[in-house]
Amino acid sequence: MGKTDRNTQELHPPAHSNEVKISFPREHVMLLTFNRPKALNAMTSTMVSDIKNILDWFEQEPYLWVVILTGEGRVFCAGADLINWKQREQSGETKDDQADVAGNPNGFASISRRSSSAKPIIAAVNGGAYGGGTEIVLNCDLVIASEDATFALPEVKVGVVAIQGGIPRLARIAGHQLASEMLLTGRNISAKDAATRFGFVNKVVPKSQVLSTALAWAAEINANSPDAVQSTKRALLLSNQHGSVEDTVLTHVWSKESTRAFKSSNIKEGLSAFSERRKPHWLNPAKL
The missing domain is CATH 3.90.226.10 (2-enoyl-CoA Hydratase; Chain A, domain 1)
Incomplete structure (x- = not known):
């Protein structure tokens, strides 16, 4: 994979x-x-x-x-x-x-x-x-x-x-x-x-x-980007910890997982694979 x-x-x-x-x-x-x-x-x-x-x-x-x-x-x-x-x-x-x-x-x-x-x-x-x-x-x-x-x-x-x-x-x-x-x-x-x-x-x-x-x-x-999956789970966890959507969004966007997802090579790979109509080849996420 x-x-x-x-x-x-x-x-x-x-x-x-x-x-x-x-x-x-x-x-x-x-x-x-x-x-x-x-x-x-x-x-x-x-x-x-x-x-x-x-x-x-x-x-x-x-x-x-x-x-x-x-x-x-x-x-x-x-x-x-x-x-x-x-x-x-x-x-x-x-x-x-x-x-x-x-x-x-x-x-x-x-x-x-x-x-x-x-x-x-x-x-x-x-x-x-x-x-x-x-x-x-x-x-x-x-x-x-x-x-x-x-x-x-x-x-x-x-x-x-x-x-x-x-x-x-x-x-x-x-x-x-x-x-x-x-x-x-x-x-x-x-x-x-x-x-x-x-x-x-x-x-x-x-x-x-x-x-x-x-x-x-x-x-x-x-089959999905591990960076995106882990950032998404962090948002789900934060949803249980914060009382409002806005608090969850702001806390999540600056989380370690979100920062990694925005800066990782997997976001580039996902967008390239989509435009080239091929399956993406995901890399292991960087350690946080």
């Missing part, structure tokens, strides 16, 4: 445990898999540390343009490891939980509030997404779900709160009443309802097609 494509063997991701897996199934695409299938991919502190390090590296690697998140086994992510949480509660380790949430800009699993990256994140939801798992999904840019997938924010059922970004994000997407339906009852909703009623799933497909569909969408994104 690009003149600077290279063998993925030249990529050097950070060391990580076997609780996550990473691979590079297509040019410019990283697949990050939660890998605790027997525990329904419930998050541990080790997983969170691994995911943070991997995504921080992904954000700085020019060759990688899109990341797909999925879960090994029958569940995407069952949220927090509640057994471990109970043990921490009994030992007194949770006394600073509020400060931990406030001081963690990346949120649950280092994903649910992550806004530092302008690279697209696709969720390939192969089964249930519960609690923090749904909070992860709500912070993804695109969501492909299997027909049998279910989603829930059941925190109130066990005396805790979906405090890692799920509440305001769902309210923005679905509106107050529908968000209340999920959050105050804790009930499960189907993939179909998540797509048609609540509006946070883009496409529902047979389970066998979840990953292939996510990869196809990633390829469609990567």
